[in-house]
Amino acid sequence: KDAENDADADSDADADADSDVEPQALLGEDLPAALPAEAPQELVSDVIYQPISSIEPLLYHDAGVNPWLWAAIPLVAGGIIAAASNHDSNDDSSVPADTTPPSTDGVTFSVDPVTSDNVINASEASGNVTITGVLKNIPADAANTAVTVVINGVTYNATVDKAAGTWTVSVPGSGLVADADKTIDAKVTFTDAAGNSSSVNDTQTYTLDTTAPNAPVIDPVNGTDPITGTAEPGSTVTVTYPDGSTKTVVAGPDGTWTVPNPGLNDGDEVTAVATDPAGNTSGPETAIVDAVGPNTDGVNFAVDSVTADNVINASEAAGNVTITGVLKNVPSDAAATAVTIVINGVTYTATVDSAAGTWTVSVPGSGLVADTDKTIDAKVTFTDAAGNSSTVNDTQTYTL
Numbered sequence: 001k002d003a004e005n006d007a008d009a010d011s012d013a014d015a016d017a018d019s020d021v022e023p024q025a026l027l028g029e030d031l032p033a034a035l036p037a038e039a040p041q042e043l044v045s046d047v048i049y050q051p052i053s054s055i056e057p058l059l060y061h062d063a064g065v066n067p068w069l070w071a072a073i074p075l076v077a078g079g080i081i082a083a084a085s086n087h088d089s090n091d092d093s094s095v096p097a098d099t100t101p102p103s104t105d106g107v108t109f110s111v112d113p114v115t116s117d118n119v120i121n122a123s124e125a126s127g128n129v130t131i132t133g134v135l136k137n138i139p140a141d142a143a144n145t146a147v148t149v150v151i152n153g154v155t156y157n158a159t160v161d162k163a164a165g166t167w168t169v170s171v172p173g174s175g176l177v178a179d180a181d182k183t184i185d186a187k188v189t190f191t192d193a194a195g196n197s198s199s200v201n202d203t204q205t206y207t208l209d210t211t212a213p214n215a216p217v218i219d220p221v222n223g224t225d226p227i228t229g230t231a232e233p234g235s236t237v238t239v240t241y242p243d244g245s246t247k248t249v250v251a252g253p254d255g256t257w258t259v260p261n262p263g264l265n266d267g268d269e270v271t272a273v274a275t276d277p278a279g280n281t282s283g284p285e286t287a288i289v290d291a292v293g294p295n296t297d298g299v300n301f302a303v304d305s306v307t308a309d310n311v312i313n314a315s316e317a318a319g320n321v322t323i324t325g326v327l328k329n330v331p332s333d334a335a336a337t338a339v340t341i342v343i344n345g346v347t348y349t350a351t352v353d354s355a356a357g358t359w360t361v362s363v364p365g366s367g368l369v370a371d372t373d374k375t376i377d378a379k380v381t382f383t384d385a386a387g388n389s390s391t392v393n394d395t396q397t398y399t400l
Contacts, residue, residue, distance in 0.1 A: 098194035102139035108165075110134045111149070111186045111204035114176065121279035122210040125173040131158075133202070135188055136165040142190035149186045152179040158186075182206050209278035215285040216257070216274045220386035223264045223291030230255040235274040235282075242268045266291035293390035294331035294382040300357075302326045303341070303378045303396035306368065312400050317365040325350070325394070327380055328357040334382035341378045344371040374398050 111133045115124060131149055138145055147158035147167045158169035167188075176182075184204045191197040216231035231237050231251040238248045239259045247259040251274070264270070268289040274282040304324045307316060323341060330337055339350040339359045350361035359380075368374075376396045383389040 098192070099196060101196040101198035102142045102190040102192050104139065104190065104198050104200050106137045107139070107188070107190075107200050108134055108136040109186075109188045109200040110202050111184055114184065114204060114206040115279075117278065118204075118206050119278045120173060120176050120206060120208050120210070122212060123279060123281075125177045125208070125210050127173050128170045129173050129176060130168055130170050131156075131184060132166060132168045133158075133186060134165060135160060135162075135167050138162060139190050139192075139198075141192045143193045144191040145188065146191075147186065147188045149184055151175045151184055176206070177208060177210070182208065209276070209280060212280040213274045213276045213282045215282045216251075216272045218270065218272050218285050218287040220384070221261070221264065221270055221287045221289045222386040222388050223266065223289060224261055225387045226258050226261050227270060227287075228256065228258045229272065229285075231257055231272075231274040231282075232276055235276045237272055237274050240271045242270070264289040264291065290384065290386035290388060293388035294334045294384050296331060296382065296390050296392050298329045299331065299380070299382075299392050300326055300328040301339075301378075301380045301392040301394055303376055303394050306376065306396060306398040310396075310398050312365060312368050312398060317369045317400070319365050320362045321365050321368060322360055322362050323348075323350075323376060323396075324358060324360045325378060326357060327352060327354075327359050330354060331382050331384075331390075333384045335385045336383040337380065338383075339378065339380045341376050343367045343376055368398065369400060374400070 111131065114120065114129065114131065120129070133147070135145075135147065145160055145162070147160055147169070149156050149158060149169055149171070151171055152175045154175060156169050156171050158167040160167045182205055184206070185201070186203065187199050187201045189197055189199045213232040213235050216229050216235075216237050218227065218229040221227050227239060229237070233251055233253050233255045235251050236248055237251055237257045237259075238246055240246050241262055242264070245262075249257045249259050251257045266289055269286055270289065271284045271286045273284050302325055304326070306312065306321065306323065312321070325339070327337075327339065337352055337354070339352055339361075341348050341350060341361060341363070343363055344367045346367060348361050348363050350359040352359045374397055376398070377393070378395065379391055379393045381389055381391045
């Protein structure tokens with residue numbers, strides 16, 4: 001009996017001694033939970049969650065682990081502290097650790113074409129380009145979602161619009177030009193509350209066209225005819241009129257283009273630029289309107305006598321008669337010169353010998369016989385490069 005009382009007294013004394021021990025701050029209390037090196041190398045099997053009421057470093061001990069397990073983690077008051085051990089009893093409150101990343105099944109993630117035509121032009125290369133994409137069906141347990149793109153070895157962080165299901169990021173066009181494989185590497189990373197992450201990748205290739213087309217060629221322009229020219233096939237030609245209004249047309253496979261003439265005046269200017277399918281724009285080409293025909297002052301144009309005696313005889317009436325004439329001092333701006341004669345209502349085109357200053361044409365004698373007024377009506381027409389024309393006329397009468 002005395003022995004039992006002594007044992008009880010010793011036990012009570014030990015308990016009192018334990019209760020009198022002042023709590024001590026833990027060295028390295030800001031370090032993450034860890035086992036001392038001499039602790040048995042046992043696998044952590046349970047995570048025990050315990051509510052706490054103050055920010056204190058904890059020292060958790062379970063009889064299955066020796067020595068003590070350090071869990072020096074400062075926490076917000078009223079939070080939850082988790083202590084790990086190899087304790088395997090069934091009477092504690094424990095949950096398994098979350099090591100499963102968010103599921104990406106059903107996630108839609110893609111990179112849109114880099115530009116509307118997926119081609120980087122000179123203007124885009126010298127500025128910034130907005131890269132966009134689609135992001136839908138984000139995992140429900142994703143606490144954080146981050147989209148990044150890599151261009152020319154540089155990583156850019158995109159802005160995600162979850163409501164719209166899109167993402168955007170602005171990148172320098174110079175980086176797109178410098179990228180060796182002309183491929184945008186994009187990745188979306190989902191991270192849950194436990195820190196587990198999963199990702200989905202996509203790529204988008206693109207091409208470069210930073211070379212501007214040559215300026216379009218404008219054919220000579222007059223005051224009435226359509227304005228024409230040539231440009232790079234498939235390019236869009238924009239013509240600006242003197243009043244500032246414009247007209248656009250796509251050059252055909254052969255490079256030709258045409259726009260209306262609004263009624264231009266002599267000396268007006270029209271300007272044209274060409275933009276290729278990639279969006280590169282040429283320098284301007286300007287044409288001065290020429291609305292005045294060649295000057296005929298000083299032109300010498302005449303019809304010779306129909307025959308040596310200017311009389312059509314029976315033999316000549318039954319065959320062909322060569323009509324000749326003079327043409328000298330042709331205007332210097334005449335791009336084309338045409339001589340025509342009309343006999344009995346029929347028009348004949350003569351051959352001009354500019355060097356000799358003459359012209360000739362063969363006509364049927366029967367026409368000369370049938371002509372009621374026995375008069376040859378001759379005309380020379382000079383046309384300049386702009387399509388303006390001017391004429392000089394002459395006549396020759398004859399007898400039968």
